[in-house]
Amino acid sequence: MAQAQPVDSAPLLSTLVQSGAALVAIVGGLLAARLVALVSERVALERRVRELAQLDQKRDGDLAAARKAVLDDDGADFVEAIFDSYVENLTRDFEDLFSEHGNESLTRGEMRPYFDGFVLQVAELEDELNVANLIDEGRPDDWDELRGELLLKVKGQFRQRIAEGILVGVERDWRSRRPRAPLGFEGMDMSLLAKINDPLRATRYAIESNYRRDLERNVMSAEAAKAASELEVTQARQALSLLSKPEGLGPALLVLAGIAIGGIVLPLMQLTFGSSGLSTLNRAMYVGAFILSLVVFFFYLWFEMRRVVKVPKGVLDGNSAST
Incomplete structure (x- = not known):
């Protein structure tokens, strides 16, 4: 085959x-x-x-800016709370004032910078107003006119308040050197009367309360936005990894x-x-x-x-x- x-x-x-x-x-x-x-x-x-x-x-x-705004508001409230106590007695220290006016929501470390800034402004205004010479020379005859001129030189509403408090302290020092009036009456501190008869007190409190609520809402919105962005970043990175x-x-x-x-x-x-x-x-x-x-x-x-x-x-x- x-x-x-x-x-x-x-x-x-x-x-x-x-x-x-x-x-x-x-x-x-x-x-x-x-x-x-x-x-x-x-x-x-x-x-x-x-x-x-x-x-x-x-x-x-x-978020950091929103939290800083809330902290600044707390610092402003703390300075407002200690304002009279410190201006009336400049020797009081931070620990003493914080123990008296602080609250549970505030910490010493957070409030200390605001106190230091307030003290620095008081010291600068004392130099600007030449307080040492005013106390040594005594009350001048034209004090009312001179007082107004000194306050006009101070710029800023809060600085003017500090200046007024300093000058009230100067006047108090002058009164302490004068002979006491009959029956011990030395006159009324008109700044206290102004605080009692403040017609805008309730209005300012309402405005400050609304401002505070706005700040807290801003913090909550910023926290929610931050959480959402972190989730989006995590999901995008997971998708990229896959x-x-x-x-x-x-x-x-x-x-x-x-x-x-x-x-x-x-x-x-x-x-x-x-x-x-x-x-x-x-x-x-x-x-x-x-x-x-x-x-x-x-x-x-x-x-x-x-x-x-x-x-x-x-x-x-x-x-x-x-x-």
Whole structure:
């Protein structure tokens, strides 16, 4: 019986190479499109993370400013509370005044800078008004006119209040040096009467209360905005981290490599370095390798379609919970 002669398989091998190249082009195109989409998404996420980080930093500053405004208001209230006590007796120290006028919402460390600033303003105004000379020289005959001129030189409503308190203290020092009046009556301190008969006291209290509520609302709004920005930054960074580990790229590369080796490299090497005459078994092996490449290719397509179409369980649970 005659032995079967090898058949020229060059057309078959060429067809396998061309078909394998077509499959590689399809898989490579899908992979390239996926990579382009991933790069675009990563660039967008990186930009989003930077924008959210800047927004979070801005809201952090807004929150700090809102809290500082509340603290400044507390400091102003503390200075207002100790104002008369300190101006009447400049020797009183911070601990003494805080124990008398402080409350549970204030701390010594927070209020100390405001007290120091108040003391500095008093000392500056004492020098500006030349208090030492006024006390030494005694009350001049034209004191009422001179007093008004001194107060006009002081700029700022709060500084004028301090100056008035200092001058009241100077007048008190002068009265202490004069002989006592009959029956011990030395006259009334009109500043006390002004405090008692203040018609705008209730109005100022209402305005200050509304201002305080506005400050506290600003703090709450800033805290909520800060918490929201921190959550957005965290979510964006988590999404960027997940994008750094994309699913499906590894299998796609394996499929691409398998098709390229089985459908292109091996037939092409046979055409280049081997004999074009192949036995039936060898032809079957090359055709089988190509068919296996087709099977792997369609399995990869099925896997990608299943991954894309399938909805994650957590998403369904979230939708059902929200409804």
